Amino acid sequence: MLRIRRLLCENLECPIGLATANPRLSWRLDADSSQPPVRYQVKVQSGPEAAEIWDSGVTASTDFSVRYAGPVIEPGERAWWTVQVWDGGGNSAISEPSWWEPGIGDWGGSEWIGNSYAGGPRSTAPSPYLRKEFHLGSRPIRARLYVTALGLVEPYLNGKRATQDEFFPGWTDYRTRVQYRGYDVVELLNEGVNCIGAILGDGWYCGHIEWRDRQAYGLQPKLRARLMVDLADGSSTIVDSDGSWTTSFGPILESDMMHGEAYDARRELGEWCSSGSGKGWVPATTFEETVGIVPAPGPAVRVIQEISPIGPPRPIPQWPSNLWIFDLGQNMVGRIRIKVKAKPGLTIRIRCTEVLDAKGNLYREPLRTARATDYYTCKGDGEEIWESRFTFHGFRYVEIMGLDNKTEDPPAVDTVTGVVLHSEMVATGGFECSDPLVNQLQSNIVWGQKGNFLDVPTDCPQRDERLGWTGDAQVFVRTAAFNMDVAGFFAKWTQDLEDSQGERGEIPPVSPNTGVVGGDGGPGWADAFLVCPWTIARVYGDLDLLRKHYESMKAFVGWQEQTHRDFVRSYPGYPGFGGFGDWLSTNADTPMDLIGTAFFGYSADLMAKIADTLGHAEDAARYRQLFADIADSFRRHYVTPEGDLVSRTQTSYVLALQFGLLDEATVPKAVDALVHEIERRGDHLSTGFLGTPYLAHVLSDHGRPDVAFRLLMQKTYPSWLYPVTQGATTIWERWDGWTHDKGFQDAGMNSFNHYAYGAIGHWLYSRVAGIDLAEGDLGYRHLEFRPHVGGGLTHASAWLDSVAGRIEAGWRVEGGRFHYSILVPPPSAGAVYLPSGEVLQVGPGRHELECAL
Ligand code: RAM
Numbered sequence: 001m002l003r004i005r006r007l008l009c010e011n012l013e014c015p016i017g018l019a020t021a022n023p024r025l026s027w028r029l030d031a032d033s034s035q036p037p038v039r040y041q042v043k044v045q046s047g048p049e050a051a052e053i054w055d056s057g058v059t060a061s062t063d064f065s066v067r068y069a070g071p072v073i074e075p076g077e078r079a080w081w082t083v084q085v086w087d088g089g090g091n092s093a094i095s096e097p098s099w100w101e102p103g104i105g106d107w108g109g110s111e112w113i114g115n116s117y118a119g120g121p122r123s124t125a126p127s128p129y130l131r132k133e134f135h136l137g138s139r140p141i142r143a144r145l146y147v148t149a150l151g152l153v154e155p156y157l158n159g160k161r162a163t164q165d166e167f168f169p170g171w172t173d174y175r176t177r178v179q180y181r182g183y184d185v186v187e188l189l190n191e192g193v194n195c196i197g198a199i200l201g202d203g204w205y206c207g208h209i210e211w212r213d214r215q216a217y218g219l220q221p222k223l224r225a226r227l228m229v230d231l232a233d234g235s236s237t238i239v240d241s242d243g244s245w246t247t248s249f250g251p252i253l254e255s256d257m258m259h260g261e262a263y264d265a266r267r268e269l270g271e272w273c274s275s276g277s278g279k280g281w282v283p284a285t286t287f288e289e290t291v292g293i294v295p296a297p298g299p300a301v302r303v304i305q306e307i308s309p310i311g312p313p314r315p316i317p318q319w320p321s322n323l324w325i326f327d328l329g330q331n332m333v334g335r336i337r338i339k340v341k342a343k344p345g346l347t348i349r350i351r352c353t354e355v356l357d358a359k360g361n362l363y364r365e366p367l368r369t370a371r372a373t374d375y376y377t378c379k380g381d382g383e384e385i386w387e388s389r390f391t392f393h394g395f396r397y398v399e400i401m402g403l404d405n406k407t408e409d410p411p412a413v414d415t416v417t418g419v420v421l422h423s424e425m426v427a428t429g430g431f432e433c434s435d436p437l438v439n440q441l442q443s444n445i446v447w448g449q450k451g452n453f454l455d456v457p458t459d460c461p462q463r464d465e466r467l468g469w470t471g472d473a474q475v476f477v478r479t480a481a482f483n484m485d486v487a488g489f490f491a492k493w494t495q496d497l498e499d500s501q502g503e504r505g506e507i508p509p510v511s512p513n514t515g516v517v518g519g520d521g522g523p524g525w526a527d528a529f530l531v532c533p534w535t536i537a538r539v540y541g542d543l544d545l546l547r548k549h550y551e552s553m554k555a556f557v558g559w560q561e562q563t564h565r566d567f568v569r570s571y572p573g574y575p576g577f578g579g580f581g582d583w584l585s586t587n588a589d590t591p592m593d594l595i596g597t598a599f600f601g602y603s604a605d606l607m608a609k610i611a612d613t614l615g616h617a618e619d620a621a622r623y624r625q626l627f628a629d630i631a632d633s634f635r636r637h638y639v640t641p642e643g644d645l646v647s648r649t650q651t652s653y654v655l656a657l658q659f660g661l662l663d664e665a666t667v668p669k670a671v672d673a674l675v676h677e678i679e680r681r682g683d684h685l686s687t688g689f690l691g692t693p694y695l696a697h698v699l700s701d702h703g704r705p706d707v708a709f710r711l712l713m714q715k716t717y718p719s720w721l722y723p724v725t726q727g728a729t730t731i732w733e734r735w736d737g738w739t740h741d742k743g744f745q746d747a748g749m750n751s752f753n754h755y756a757y758g759a760i761g762h763w764l765y766s767r768v769a770g771i772d773l774a775e776g777d778l779g780y781r782h783l784e785f786r787p788h789v790g791g792g793l794t795h796a797s798a799w800l801d802s803v804a805g806r807i808e809a810g811w812r813v814e815g816g817r818f819h820y821s822i823l824v825p826p827p828s829a830g831a832v833y834l835p836s837g838e839v840l841q842v843g844p845g846r847h848e849l850e851c852a853l
Pocket of ligand 1: 471
């Protein structure tokens, strides 16, 4: 049986607003036969029942995508499409219809509008409300709201939210571009008087970002909107944001991403977005802005799930009323919803942290200047349910102040709910094994991803930072692409990277650029500009991202070509940034220039592969030569005549081996030296952000999976499982964020939700369970199954809904024999590297294999 699921248009489900008139339409197959797809046909119509406007024709191909090449679709018109697929066994399936709509290029008479009051760099302003009434002469039959904001916006029509998107329109460098989306809002409109409204928030645009004052990009939030309505009488109406709108402040006294939201329910505006309301509102202010408005290429942020406290709250006795601490049992990112009953005018203070201190109080120091505090002032008219709108926190523990419950009468468990928010990404993979601590590690990795993929990939979600740190993202992207479908998410962020590129080609340490942390990000950070899109292209088989950014990627390598000295990067006096080194390594400093040169080699190698993939043979040859020159230089500078490295840190060996910088004779020596260095530390790693992601790979790929497993199963720090043994539910920034002997690490930098070290997830999927892409493969057509047994595990398995279809790999050890069950999707084939050393070629379908151990 063949079934088609998930129809995507440019990585999005049913988008309204696209940057191209010829979008790439793609589909995913479920197949329980092993017959590969052999033909497809995509048909596009102007309505579910309407005439056909384009037909790809029956195309002999195993591809899962095609670029639309039909007539131009006009804004507001919906192109409906279906795909039919035939497999080699004569089965065929037709998809359910899906659709897309182009956006608008022309924002007509709409203007940027907002409230004139902006607060200052250190004083916040309330969140403005905006509204306008308009009349529709007959029944609306089609209506689209195109909307964006500098800041954040929650758009309304006739008192109802026009979308469930959150933190919209996300974070871009607002000096360059801001994203918009279109929404189908016909159901929200009616004949006669209607009202359009919006609530604006500061967001990344003018609230606090990182550790700086407010107003990094602009002074106050602004709305831009176009509502286009077709009516039953054949006429149409456009409602633009302009000076005819009115504005007022309401209950949101302040809302800041770092500091929290203050809401006075007594100031609620009632039915502010319905006809006849809005008395006393003042005209909106119009603003001139030059920012480019572009369709959002990635998924929207949504409420994804809710978490209830694991038990009744614990009191912290205090006069005049107790504090109550709720434990959600999971470190999470999002909002706090409260349900309270209190006197009018009573203010509830809601604070949160990731961890508690030794006395059981909130441990707030690691938040640095982020107050992460919400205030809710009650109306006092019965049960009140509230959650913030424009702020998010990273937390497990929630402290409520203001309730007058006595110690023996705690507030109900459902006084607090954790509302999890992140960019909407479908779960595509899972890993599970016989060790509960490793399973918890996998869960922590996934929660690190949930917590830090809120429109941009951030280092951490809680303290006054939350930046798109390039290094962190590049080490984690491969793991992320196992756990969830991140194609759209990284397509968007790759654009952010390009936007932040400097004139000389350099890529900064954070993106979007905040204007402060600019310049060159240095080795292992700036390289995200190659690593991320290359990873996305490999995993999703989509070359468009590479094509789109190819010239800018070349410019990035060009900058390194201009600044090296004898192919060494980050030498003393280097004109760029020497780098952050092997950030947060443990008593093991790897020289900057060694790291720099290794990453320069990696860049050249990636660029050669990218050029090859895109068919730019000359470029590819040039980059291959560059790689050879760098590797040669690396050997001259960093390999001793005896064949050891001049720097004997684990990271030095790991980078040299991982990036293929050593000659054949040196490789075994480097592996031995690496193992020796690990054993010298009692089977502990000393690697930081740059060495850790490759450490286990290097060991298992050079015949020492045993050592990799010893590191994986290590329970004393530094190790992956140490935090797990301490009850961690997310990945910590530091191996020793908290230890029995020393307590908490330096509060100046001690996040408990930092996904970087979660990059071990890639190894769990690809070297423990064994699912990986073969070298040179795009989109899981050529698989490699490389299961490794060790660590006392008796079974391990993983699944992946790849673009080629479902892949599974699971093993168990029984009576000294290794049993391996794998599923290869219909269009793919693979090689299985059994632990016995045997290599088998497999085709589509389920295979049960076994060997002696
Ligand atoms: C820290 C960030 C991030 C890291 C940089 C170098 O402040 O949290 O994880 O990439 O520094």
